[in-house]
Amino acid sequence: MSKEEFLARMEKAIIEGNKEECEILAKEALEKKFDLNEVIDKGYVPGIQKVGDLWDKGEYFLPELITSAECMKATMIILQPEMEKSQIQTRSKGKVVIGTVQGDIHDIGKNLVSSMLSANGFEVHDLGADVQLEKFVEKAEEESADFICLSALLTTTMLGQKRVVEIIKEKNLSDRIKVLVGGAPVNQKWADDIGANGYGENAMVAVKVAQKIIKE
Numbered sequence: 001m002s003k004e005e006f007l008a009r010m011e012k013a014i015i016e017g018n019k020e021e022c023e024i025l026a027k028e029a030l031e032k033k034f035d036l037n038e039v040i041d042k043g044y045v046p047g048i049q050k051v052g053d054l055w056d057k058g059e060y061f062l063p064e065l066i067t068s069a070e071c072m073k074a075t076m077i078i079l080q081p082e083m084e085k086s087q088i089q090t091r092s093k094g095k096v097v098i099g100t101v102q103g104d105i106h107d108i109g110k111n112l113v114s115s116m117l118s119a120n121g122f123e124v125h126d127l128g129a130d131v132q133l134e135k136f137v138e139k140a141e142e143e144s145a146d147f148i149c150l151s152a153l154l155t156t157t158m159l160g161q162k163r164v165v166e167i168i169k170e171k172n173l174s175d176r177i178k179v180l181v182g183g184a185p186v187n188q189k190w191a192d193d194i195g196a197n198g199y200g201e202n203a204m205v206a207v208k209v210a211q212k213i214i215k216e
């Protein structure tokens with residue numbers, strides 16, 4: 001089986017919600033020592049994106065969405081430890097507090113960003129999903145974090161990102177704590193409009209943006 005066929009099988013397994021196949025393929029990817037970033041970006045992520053398209057068209061409903069999301073999670077449980085191990089863990093490159101904002105339970109993308117940051121040497125404090133907005137700032141102060149990373153997948157919860165930036169300004173913490181925002185409905189313009197310090201369209205870009213800011 002070629003790499004392309006392998007990636008296509010992965011995509012299909014997510015779309016069909018075939019958890020067993022997802023787990024088999026994830027283990028195979030490890031055995032074959034495939035580039036795990038490629039496996040995720042070109043196999044699993046396109047799969048969940050297609051699931052989103054099918055939902056848009058009214059062909060998929062909530063149960064299908066949940067099943068495919070569970071497939072993604074099952075896959076990441078297998079891949080994540082290896083991804084984190086495979087990077088050379090040096091001294092922490094910076095401290096990050098991350099989570100999905102209040103009112104929003106989507107956490108697949110946030111988990112990817114979280115693991116890519118820790119795989120690249122950042123110390124990550126993951127608060128999970130549906131996180132109370134003040135909690136981000138409290139934790140960042142407690143840990144003397146360099147970054148707060150906020151994920152939002154709903155247009156309504158994007159406002160939570162804006163509020164966290166405001167809280168940071170109100171507490172005069174803008175010099176110490178930088179805010180990165182992301183999630184499917186978020187873009188650079190939104191990040192600029194709310195005064196966030198950075199935006200990343202995917203987990204790899206999130207890492208690059210954080211690395212760039214830490215060097216400045």
Ligand code: B12
Pocket residue numbers: 045048049051052053055056062065066069103104105106107108109110112113149150151152153154155156180181182183184185198199200201202203204205206
């Ligand atoms: C899977 C999914 C679910 C799963 C979530 C499971 C889970 N544990 O996460 C379930 C089924 C639970 C779900 C529920 C709902 N969902 Co939903 N869901 C999706 C779906 C199909 C995929 C999201 C996903 O995981 N994408 C894959 C990941 C890898 O991508 P990502 O999250 O965008 O993350 C990447 C980047 O954005 C970036 N990134 C993410 N976070 C961050 C943070 C930072 C700091 C940075 C720098 C980068 C970054 O990097 C990530 C990795 O590359 C999307 C459709 C879509 N196209 O997005 C709808 C979608 C987000 N859901 C939607 C809706 C409406 C809902 C529900 C309200 C449905 C309902 N009626 O109950 C509920 C929400 C409940 C709530 N309060 O949160 C809508 C949102 C519409 C809108 N405009 O607001 C979407 C867009 C579907 C649609 N087209 O209508 N959903």
